[in-house]
Amino acid sequence: MISAYTGTQVRAAEEPLLAAGLGDALMQRAARGLANAVVHELKDSGTRLSGARVVVLAGKGNNGGDGLYAAAFLASRGMRTTAVLTGDAAHPAGLAAFERAGGRVHRLTEAALPGLAAEAAAADVVIDAVLGTGAKGGLRGSAADLIQAITDAHLHGFVVACDLPSGVDADTGEAAAPVLPADLTVTFGGAKSGLLADPGADYAGRVLVVPIGIEEHLPEPALRRLEGPDLARLLPQPARRAQKYSRGVLGVVAGSEDYPGAAVLACRGALAAGVGMVRYLGPPSVADLVRQSCPEVVCSTGTVAESRVQAWLVGSGMGPHDHEQLTRARDAIASDLPVVADAGALPALPAILAPHVVLTPHAGELASLFHRLGRGENRESVEAATLGAVRHAADRTGATVLLKGATTLVAAPWGATYSQADGTPWLATAGSGDVLAGVIGALLAQAGSDVGRFRQLGVEPDGRWAAIAALGAALHGQAGRAASEAVSGGPITAGRVADALPETWGKVSMLSNYGAWKRNSHSQPLR
Ligand SMILES: NC(=O)C1=CN([C@@H]2O[C@H](COP(=O)(O)OP(=O)(O)OC[C@H]3O[C@@H](n4cnc5c(N)ncnc54)[C@H](O)[C@@H]3O)[C@@H](O)[C@H]2O)[C@@H](O)CC1
Ligand SMILES: Nc1ncnc2c1ncn2[C@@H]1O[C@H](COP(=O)(O)OP(=O)(O)O)[C@@H](O)[C@H]1O
Ligand SMILES: [K+]
Known part of the structure; x- marks a missing residue:
């Protein structure tokens, strides 16, 4: 049986580990799982890893942190990585790791938006790490414009959502447009119920659950799937x-x-x-x-x-x-x-x-x-x-x-x-x-x-x-x-x-x- 949880349930399960100072370790596990999944997808699509073009769209919270850490792993494997910071800030440690690994950083501005959307559309992989379980409502402002522009473009590569497609409600699967449809969603600690209910399931594509060590703290699932x-x-x-x-x-x-x-x-x-x-x-x-x-x-x-x-x-x-x-x-x-x-x-x-x-x-x-x-x-x-x-x-x-x-x-x-x-x-x-x-x-x-x-x-x-x-x-x-x-x-x-x-x-x-x-x-x- 596949068990799925609300964002609140997963966050509650993370609490004891966060209290024990393991927040960074959790994020590293999540990011490593995300990076490994990207590598698998690239190999499956016959793309050479060295020189592959990766664009990560990183929001200012921990979801963006996961994306930046994952992109740092990918940069260290010889991929050409670009981060687009969609908020007025970025996860400091994730950003530092990404820059140390040689990734290029762009801040999203109105003027830069068309060029960044075109770069994402031409990439081998786009990682959507704008919003995760901490999202309140859908994307707004220039982040929404960027996602809309990428969604409208003809994409060369594939899209991997970090934890969930940004704009999809982790609990209910309700989607606030624009949402970038993912080919694969790599979700952490347990599947989110919103990934197993339409329209969220439609945006999520295939779903891969990466264990991060919180599993024993998870309660009764909010949603089950018989296998x-x-x-x-x-x-x-x-x-x-x-x-x-x-x-x-x-x-x-x-x-x-x-x-x-x-x-x-x-x-x-x-x-x-x-x-x-x-x-x-x-x-x-x-x-x-x-x-x-x-x-x-x-x-x-x-x-x-x-x-x-x-x-x-x-x-x-x-x-x-x-x-x-x-x-x-x-x-x-x-x-x-x-x-x-x-x-x-x-x-x-x-x-x-x-x-x-x-x-x-x-x-x-x-x-x-x-x-x-x-x-x-x-x-x-x-x-x-x-x-x-x-x-x-x-x-x-x-x-x-x-x-x-x-x-x-x-x-x-x-x-x-x-x-x-x-x-x-x-x-x-x-x-x-x-x-x-x-x-x-x-x-x-x-x-x-x-x-x-x-x-x-x-x-x-x-x-x-x-x-x-x-x-x-x-x-x-x-x-x-x-x-x-x-x-x-x-x-x-x-x-x-x-x-x-x-x-x-x-x-x-x-x-x-x-x-x-x-x-x-x-x-x-x-x-
Ligand atoms: N708590 C932890 O230690 C872990 C968290 N993880 C990741 O962290 C994510 C949750 O992180 P956060 O709680 O930081 O939340 P998010 O990263 O989902 O987003 C919160 C940030 O975005 C802003 N925001 C919220 N709604 C917005 C909207 N509609 N438009 C624009 N900005 C908006 C908030 O002000 C806040 O700064 C998970 O989805 C997962 O990816 C994983 O790294 C595993 C460990
Ligand atoms: N896009 C879809 N993908 C998979 N199954 C679908 C899809 N659309 C409908 N179904 C399934 O097909 C069946 C259609 O049932 P229903 O709408 O009652 O049709 P009818 O009234 O013509 O018998 C349901 O089991 C539904 O889950
Ligand atoms: K996301």
């Missing part, structure tokens, strides 16, 4: 004497005359995600289509109360006028069984929900949900602050909330938050969300009652719904990637994602013997 071995341990496996009912039955209330395909795709997602049986409830015409596409599904036009299942999936492909289906959806949500509530069910939710109800909105649907709760939001405002939005939605409704996107976030009410980024942009295709709902429904039906398995992994009973939803997002994302790889990275349809699920499941479950459940992982690229 291969974690997924393998969470995947339900059928017992030797399992029968279809003990494996879990999922009831599906989805599809409508207008969107019958959603019912099919949800059923296909569920069937491919290991459920014992799927019972479909819906209009006869949709049931006919489901039967034809998935003969394994047991279809009926009955009620929720008449159906014996272990979990429900409600809402995919349902509109506001599908009264019979909406009644079923409401009954399922009131049933005390685990439920995944998607799309058309989201406007029909009761005011108070429980953690075993998993909502799966995309940003637009979450904005509409906020509207109904009296909070003015739109798709753009949710997309600009995904972590805050998903946390607020879970705490306010009492449900587990999964916010779909390039990075999918899952929040347990008043509990853990997960960030999964396993997919491919090709997953942004019609019906992909219906398959995801099917996968999560299938996992709820199979794993919902397995409290012990989750406890073993340190997940409390009420938090297991979020872990299941994160597992579903990861499987769905990886299946999407596998489906695209099967066509040499080409486009996929939602049906292909469902088809890729069983093999993805098999490959993931093979990882269960690999490695131990790790509370923290360090020095590890996050993607």
Whole structure:
């Protein structure tokens, strides 16, 4: 598992070491890790180290200090290094080390700005060390102008962000323009939660965690990401004497005359995600289509109360006028069984929900949900602050909330938050969300009652719904990637994602013997 922390948590973990006079040692470790990462990137890109052009943009705080020390290491290895000091001061010891190593220093002025931006654009590496965890708001003044000019330019080399891209909020991932998009972010002591939530994740590029010796002082993470071995341990496996009912039955209330395909795709997602049986409830015409596409599904036009299942999936492909289906959806949500509530069910939710109800909105649907709760939001405002939005939605409704996107976030009410980024942009295709709902429904039906398995992994009973939803997002994302790889990275349809699920499941479950459940992982690229 990858654990991520707020800037405040990391700074608190640094405190005991700073108090012991180890501040400079921490900075040296951070800077060394940053310099090593730059060297690796240069080697990977086939650039000769000697004479490589490095421009470090250094702010006046410790983030700038890290950048200057790192640039000093690089200068001592024969690289041509330039520091652009963006503030009215610079970290004194870092600047002195940089100058001793032979680096050139420029102070940022209005007059020098175009020339310095051009020099950065022509460099082999630009290190963004303007702002780190001590930032208050975004870049301002000439530093903002410089970053904007570099962002607008055609860059010759690559960008490495020091700790986090300047202008990205370390805690939330919110970004105050301008932000220079990084190819790699080298972050110190622990991943910052803002690097694992969009839009911050988008600006961060790949993320590398460099341990600096504060790790034992870190608290419970603010954000978690399940990795291969974690997924393998969470995947339900059928017992030797399992029968279809003990494996879990999922009831599906989805599809409508207008969107019958959603019912099919949800059923296909569920069937491919290991459920014992799927019972479909819906209009006869949709049931006919489901039967034809998935003969394994047991279809009926009955009620929720008449159906014996272990979990429900409600809402995919349902509109506001599908009264019979909406009644079923409401009954399922009131049933005390685990439920995944998607799309058309989201406007029909009761005011108070429980953690075993998993909502799966995309940003637009979450904005509409906020509207109904009296909070003015739109798709753009949710997309600009995904972590805050998903946390607020879970705490306010009492449900587990999964916010779909390039990075999918899952929040347990008043509990853990997960960030999964396993997919491919090709997953942004019609019906992909219906398959995801099917996968999560299938996992709820199979794993919902397995409290012990989750406890073993340190997940409390009420938090297991979020872990299941994160597992579903990861499987769905990886299946999407596998489906695209099967066509040499080409486009996929939602049906292909469902088809890729069983093999993805098999490959993931093979990882269960690999490695131990790790509370923290360090020095590890996050993607
Ligand atoms: N505390 C430590 O010992 C360590 C800190 N480290 C580095 O230190 C960073 C945090 O350093 P700081 O606390 O000095 O903070 P930063 O370097 O992030 O920035 C603080 C400085 O920038 C100014 N500032 C804040 N917001 C601004 C804005 N919007 N526009 C312009 N200027 C702004 C502040 O007045 C202050 O001078 C981390 O991100 C990390 O890179 C690492 O070296 C590891 C050890
Ligand atoms: N850019 C992206 N990169 C990776 N995954 C994405 C991206 N955009 C969307 N997805 C994923 O694709 C799915 C789309 O679901 P949704 O928006 O409900 O589509 P639909 O309503 O058409 O089924 C979600 O799982 C989402 O996380
Ligand atoms: K930075």
